[in-house]
Amino acid sequence: MIYRQYGKTNKNISVLGLGGMRFGNDEDYAVEVIRKANDLGINYFDTAPFYCSDRSEDIFGKAFKNMTGEFYVSTKSGIFNEPTADDVRRRIEKSLKRLGVNKIDFYHMWCIMDLRQYEKVMEQGGPYEGAVKAKEEGLIDHLVFSTHCSGNDIRKIVEDNSFEGVLLGYNVVNHPYRQEGIKAALENNIGVSVMNPLGGGLIPNSPEYFNFLKETEDETVCQSALRFILAEPGVTTALIGASSIKELEENIGVLNYPLVVSEAKRKEIKSNINESMDKLCTTCGYCLKCPKKIKINRYLEAYNMSIFKDHKEMEKYLEFLKTQGALKDEEVFAKDCIECGKCEELCTQKIPIIKRLKEISCLNPAH
Ligand code: SF4
Ligand code: SF4
Helix, strand or coil: CCEEECCCCCCEEECEEEECCCCCCCHHHHHHHHHHHHHCCCCEEECCCCHHHHCHHHHHHHHHHCCCCCCEEEEEEECCCCCCHHHHHHHHHHHHHHHCCCCEEEEEEEEECCHHHHHHHHCCCCHHHHHHHHHHCCCEEEEEEEECCCHHHHHHHHHCCCCCEEEEECCCCCHHHHHHHHHHHHHCCCEEEEECCCCCCHHHHCCCHHHHHCCCCCCCHHHHHHHHHHCCCCCCEEEECCCCHHHHHHHHHHHHCCCCCCHHHHHHHHHHCCHHHHHCCCCCCCCCCCCCCCCHHHHHHHHHHHHHCCHHHHHHHHHHHHHCCCCCCCCCCHHHCCCCCHHHHHCCCCCCHHHHHHHHHHHCCCC
């Protein structure tokens, strides 16, 4: 394993961290995956309330009980559920209990979507105040933030100097639009952890499309995508969301290659990425509060295909989702959208969901 210092903290963390968002239903196996990660040198574990139907913190708590290696834990609270300082305090106490630790090493002001939300986090009596107080009392070690803002907005938050690190969604697909945030973090010497380094399931699910990432024949597309992130100056760690030991080992395999990307390859990657790719759905599911219960993430996953290739490919993908049971004939369809706008407010990629659903139903009247 390779370790990097996290900003100005004295903590050296593994260049691959384990994210706790994608564990399966078998909790004992998830515990095994976490312990295996630690055996392989991973010492940074990132979780949050509500991940994995609110089981993730408990799963980590079980794994930590008998874990022999050194480790750091990161968790979060968000403005939607914890809008006041007191709410944050209660959430921290709950997380400490569930994780079975005395102190949270990295505590995130979670999922800041834009500067307006950032201001709310920082308001008097708001979440930031609660977290600072908890830090003074020794309940948390480092106060950091997670965000889906643009690179320029991330720079503004970083330059306010209120946080010791940032967790941001960064991958080969959206890198031109977030890079400024990483540069700002580097200039200000704060830690950077990267979520979604594989674009959610986007890169592993479309290996043929992303084949251009590879620099050697024997590395996998996922390894190339991780190498690309870890070669970025300023990045401390990339969070992998392994749900199996096999996946974990494949991802750790990236460390068999030098963590660099040649200039020629960078140019090639840039030429394969266009602006619309910043608006690819990562299937994260944050938008799934639809009053009509439309499977937005599935429809938008199919729409990704029309960005990669064309509408025909999208149609094929819709059929494929049906064969997988992910979309069913009797369910609500894209055309049932009542344009309430709720999903767009929640979308981490700021995708024009309503417009896309309309386009899907126009092209495919069955949907
Ligand atoms: S805009 Fe449409 S898809 Fe989005 S939450 Fe409202 S009804 Fe659902
Ligand atoms: S539409 Fe947005 S919030 Fe919904 S799954 Fe896709 S990226 Fe996530």
